[in-house]
Amino acid sequence: MMPIDLQTPSGVTLALLPEILVCAGAMLVLMVNAWKHHTGADSRLAGKVALASLIPAAAALAWLWAGGAEPEGRPFMVALDGFRFASLALILIATAATILLSFGYLEREGLIAPEYYSLLLFAASGMMFMAGAEDLMVLFLGLEVMSVSVYVLAGFNRGSIFSAEAALKYFLVGAFASAFLLYGIALLWGATGQTGLSGIGERLAGGELPLMGKLGLGLLLIGMGFKVAAVPFHMWAPDVYDGSPTPIAGFMATGVKAAGFLALVRILYVAVPDAASTWQPVVAALAVASMVVGNLVALSQRSLKRMLAYSSIAHAGYLLTALWPGTRLGAGAVVIYLAAYVLTTVAAFGILGVLGKGGERDVTLDSVAGLSKRHPWLAFALTVCMLSLLGFPGTFGFVGKWAILSGVVGARHILLAVILVVTSLISAGYYLPVIMAAYMRDAGAEDPLGGRRFDRAGVVTVAVAITVILVLGVLPGSVLNSAIEIAGTLVRTGGSSLVGIGR
Amino acid sequence: MSGQTVFYILAGAAILSALLCIIQKNPIASVLWLISTMFALAGIYVLLQAQFIAAIQVLVYAGAIMVLFLFVIMLLNLGRDTGDLRGMPVRLAAVLVAGGLLGELVLLARVTPGSMALLRGTAVGAGTPMASFPAGQAGAAAPGAQGVVGAIAEPLFRTYLVPFEITSILLLAAVVGAVVLAKRKL
Numbered sequence: 001m002m003p004i005d006l007q008t009p010s011g012v013t014l015a016l017l018p019e020i021l022v023c024a025g026a027m028l029v030l031m032v033n034a035w036k037h038h039t040g041a042d043s044r045l046a047g048k049v050a051l052a053s054l055i056p057a058a059a060a061l062a063w064l065w066a067g068g069a070e071p072e073g074r075p076f077m078v079a080l081d082g083f084r085f086a087s088l089a090l091i092l093i094a095t096a097a098t099i100l101l102s103f104g105y106l107e108r109e110g111l112i113a114p115e116y117y118s119l120l121l122f123a124a125s126g127m128m129f130m131a132g133a134e135d136l137m138v139l140f141l142g143l144e145v146m147s148v149s150v151y152v153l154a155g156f157n158r159g160s161i162f163s164a165e166a167a168l169k170y171f172l173v174g175a176f177a178s179a180f181l182l183y184g185i186a187l188l189w190g191a192t193g194q195t196g197l198s199g200i201g202e203r204l205a206g207g208e209l210p211l212m213g214k215l216g217l218g219l220l221l222i223g224m225g226f227k228v229a230a231v232p233f234h235m236w237a238p239d240v241y242d243g244s245p246t247p248i249a250g251f252m253a254t255g256v257k258a259a260g261f262l263a264l265v266r267i268l269y270v271a272v273p274d275a276a277s278t279w280q281p282v283v284a285a286l287a288v289a290s291m292v293v294g295n296l297v298a299l300s301q302r303s304l305k306r307m308l309a310y311s312s313i314a315h316a317g318y319l320l321t322a323l324w325p326g327t328r329l330g331a332g333a334v335v336i337y338l339a340a341y342v343l344t345t346v347a348a349f350g351i352l353g354v355l356g357k358g359g360e361r362d363v364t365l366d367s368v369a370g371l372s373k374r375h376p377w378l379a380f381a382l383t384v385c386m387l388s389l390l391g392f393p394g395t396f397g398f399v400g401k402w403a404i405l406s407g408v409v410g411a412r413h414i415l416l417a418v419i420l421v422v423t424s425l426i427s428a429g430y431y432l433p434v435i436m437a438a439y440m441r442d443a444g445a446e447d448p449l450g451g452r453r454f455d456r457a458g459v460v461t462v463a464v465a466i467t468v469i470l471v472l473g474v475l476p477g478s479v480l481n482s483a484i485e486i487a488g489t490l491v492r493t494g495g496s497s498l499v500g501i502g503r
Numbered sequence: 504m505s506g507q508t509v510f511y512i513l514a515g516a517a518i519l520s521a522l523l524c525i526i527q528k529n530p531i532a533s534v535l536w537l538i539s540t541m542f543a544l545a546g547i548y549v550l551l552q553a554q555f556i557a558a559i560q561v562l563v564y565a566g567a568i569m570v571l572f573l574f575v576i577m578l579l580n581l582g583r584d585t586g587d588l589r590g591m592p593v594r595l596a597a598v599l600v601a602g603g604l605l606g607e608l609v610l611l612a613r614v615t616p617g618s619m620a621l622l623r624g625t626a627v628g629a630g631t632p633m634a635s636f637p638a639g640q641a642g643a644a645a646p647g648a649q650g651v652v653g654a655i656a657e658p659l660f661r662t663y664l665v666p667f668e669i670t671s672i673l674l675l676a677a678v679v680g681a682v683v684l685a686k687r688k689l
Binding site: 009012016023026027030077078113115116118119122123125126129135137138141142144145148149151152155156158167 | 663664665666669670672673675676677679680681682683684
């Protein structure tokens with residue numbers, strides 16, 4: 001156990017060491033850019049510096065986590081618990097994978113601008129602040145740092161009008177969502193006089209949420225709903241994913257979504273756990289709408305990138321279902337499902353990035369036809385991704401869905417569980433055709449990759465992700481246990497095992 | 504006039520100006536109404552005994568940032584459909600406002616340290632708007648002990664140190680992003 005006094009500047013510095021190191025890395029990349037920003041080699045160098053700067057951040061995180069850092073006295077501004085450390089680890093993994101997949105992509109698309117990597121690191125630091133926030137002010141500022149960086153990254157391909165459209169749309173919708181969130185925070189503060197999450201929790205303990213608090217919570221849910229692309233706040237997602245550079249679309253689908261959900265869990269479970277009867281119906285409604293609309297609309301998509309965008313909306317629905325119970329099982333299910341989803345989606349967008357050119361708007365089912373004959377490993381990786389997104393047994397995605405079901409059934413909401421299973425079955429209608437096209441259809445005379453190849457960094461990233469998906473899909477025991485342990489640092493009530501449905 | 508009444512007048516002015524800022528067609532008029540909102544907010548800060556923030560609000564927001572806004576709008580030629588500002592009534596109004604400002608300046612010149620001490624002696628009563636905020640009484644008492652600037656510096660650099668530092672990262676990221684998007688040649 002390592003008590004850290006968060007009231008002192010030195011304590012805060014220690015507690016925020018991973019975030020500070022990521023920010024320092026971003027500034028280091030900026031310094032490198034100041035001298036070297038002309039050639040592809042310079043861009044590559046900036047990427048390497050960015051990647052290297054994640055290592056000390058990860059080391060600091062490991063040190064805090066292994067040392068069992070905990071707040072001395074009251075929690076203040078930043079959380080210090082296993083849940084935050086797990087959140088940071090997830091975000092660091094998503095960032096590292098995005099950087100690795102960007103090397104080859106940026107060069108191929110001729111996007112020589114090393115600032116890309118510093119913005120990526122700034123976005124990562126924002127996500128880390130947001131997911132680890134113990135105070136609504138820190139949460140909001142983290143969200144803004146993340147959003148501002150991602151707006152720019154979405155529009156990074158300045159030669160493409162679709163990229164510009166994506167950036168503008170994302171910016172307008174994002175600013176709109178931020179206003180909702182900020183107003184919600186202001187009303188919650190008005191109702192409780194606190195911005196600290198645990199402070200709000202103490203103030204509201206046991207009592208009924210006052211009307212002002214209900215309004216605040218509602219606006220906050222709307223704001224977060226926009227950020228994680230839950231139906232009915234999802235309209236921006238397909239166009240923005242479609243127009244953004246593919247690694248950034250992957251980053252939005254993984255990092256931004258993960259940070260949003262981790263922050264949402266913290267708000268709902270720490271600040272307003274006693275008002276569960278107020279927010280649970282709202283969360284359930286959002287979850288059902290996202291699962292149904294996301295999956296049904298994904299069925300009719302021709303472009304793989306848009307299909308993945310709608311599938312990410314459906315996954316927002318699954319994650320909302322995961323956090324619905326408000327118990328330890330619920331928090332554990334969010335952690336484990338996010339881990340599975342982040343790994344799978346990163347790999348899927350990585351493969352998509354090599355399948356097409358010019359923003360991958362033209363990658364359809366026909367583009368993967370006969371992939372298995374020419375590129376058996378790529379076809380295999382694509383198959384594993386699709387099966388994991390579907391939740392097929394033997395993949396990590398299945399473990400995630402199992403954890404969600406276990407939490408929801410444990411909290412006796414059978415209807416939500418049934419809808420989750422039925423919509424997952426529907427999703428087979430768009431995941432399986434991809435596999436069928438890759439294995440059962442004949443390729444044309446043309447190579448589906450058209451001479452494009454993964455560079456080494458891309459191959460390693462996808463290979464590692466696929467291996468982890470398969471290994472954890474077969475041997476989920478340890479990861480299920482640690483997810484429950486992690487969730488236990490946030491919530492103390494409700495079940496202790498994710499595997500024992502109906503025990 | 505009690506603080507409560509002044510608050511409602513200022514709040515009404517702020518809301519009205521904000522509304523007009525949104526519904527105006529002309530961007531320059533829009534910006535001018537936004538300045539009016541900022542001034543009303545500055546007045547509310549004064550009511551909350553936060554004179555320093557009020558001054559900063561006027562200097563930074565109503566002053567610097569708004570001038571920047573106006574420059575951008577004028578440089579981009581967005582306000583081409585401005586109405587005619589050269590009519591006689593407009594000139595008369597301009598002279599009146601300028602005269603009023605001059606009078607105010609002359610009045611202010613007569614403020615001495617002695618007259619300031621009289622003003623500072625007034626304590627914050629329970630009926631002031633500030634008292635209705637959480638921790639408002641303590642907040643109202645703080646300037647007495649540390650001075651107005653001290654009462655801001657203490658929470659800014661101790662309690663809210665983390666959000667304060669994150670704000671600087673936010674600004675840096677925004678600047679980098681703006682340069683990346685606006686630079687002619689990357």
